Amino acid sequence: MAEMDNRQRDMTLVLMLALTFSTGIVDAVGYLGLDKVFAGNMTGNVVILGMALVGAEGLPWVGPLIALVAFMAGAVVGGRTLRRESTGWNTRTSWSFTAVAAALAVLTTVTTITGGVPPKPWELAITTLLAAAMGFQAAVARHLAVKDVTTVVVTSTITGLAADSVLAGGSGQPWRRRAAAVVLIAVGALVGALLLRLGIAFPLGLATVVTGAAAVVGHLAAHETRAAHPVHD
Numbered sequence: 397m398a399e400m401d402n403r404q405r406d407m408t409l410v411l412m413l414a415l416t417f418s419t420g421i422v423d424a425v426g427y428l429g430l431d432k433v434f435a436g437n438m439t440g441n442v443v444i445l446g447m448a449l450v451g452a453e454g455l456p457w458v459g460p461l462i463a464l465v466a467f468m469a470g471a472v473v474g475g476r477t478l479r480r481e482s483t484g485w486n487t488r489t490s491w492s493f494t495a496v497a498a499a500l501a502v503l504t505t506v507t508t509i510t511g512g513v514p515p516k517p518w519e520l521a522i523t524t525l526l527a528a529a530m531g532f533q534a535a536v537a538r539h540l541a542v543k544d545v546t547t548v549v550v551t552s553t554i555t556g557l558a559a560d561s562v563l564a565g566g567s568g569q570p571w572r573r574r575a576a577a578v579v580l581i582a583v584g585a586l587v588g589a590l591l592l593r594l595g596i597a598f599p600l601g602l603a604t605v606v607t608g609a610a611a612v613v614g615h616l617a618a619h620e621t622r623a624a625h626p627v628h629d
Contacts, residue, residue, distance in 0.1 A: 415547040420584020433459040436530040436548040467531035474535025490615035497608035499529040507597040
């Protein structure tokens with residue numbers, strides 16, 4: 397049973413890292429394709445918003461503000477969805493990530509039909525849905541409680557990587573998962589930026605596939621664990 401539980405934890409870690417990669421893609425879309433807006437990294441939006449409000453040249457404030465509010469709304473829905481569930485992957489978790497994939501699929505379809513980002517206010521509608529989906533995903537990832545992997549931000553992970561390192565006098569740390577989270581969100585942003593050259597639907601489509609695959613694989617792995625160790629009343 398312990399081996400099966402370890403396999404489930406390892407699988408969940410891998411899937412959270414995959415979603416971290418997907419967030420990098422989405423943030424590249426938001427910043428480069430949606431007028432300097434982060435859909436997943438709210439720290440970036442807060443900083444941009446603060447600078448824009450004092451008149452810093454070339455910085456928007458409407459998009460970052462909408463993204464911030466939408467992200468929080470998505471996180472509220474995600475928190476309520478899993479409030480009564482025990483920590484760990486379950487059917488409701490699978491459906492939650494499927495909902496995120498569905499939202500991304502809708503945006504992929506819309507941007508494919510329009511041939512790119514439609515003009516405002518439709519661009520702001522895309523920003524709203526994208527940020528809400530990322531907020532919802534972040535709340536679900538928080539419920540899964542995979543240490544150092546939140547899927548949407550790596551600042552605390554980088555802090556732990558440095559603060560617990562040998563240079564800081566640390567004796568050991570889970571550096572592989574921490575380094576993987578940092579690298580994967582950067583690689584996701586790189587891939588997203590490259591795919592944007594082909595059109596905004598391409599990176600959104602890849603993020604849809606990654607998120608949907610994570611939902612399916614996570615559901616199958618959790619089902620296998622439950623089937624191997626059924627709970628008896």
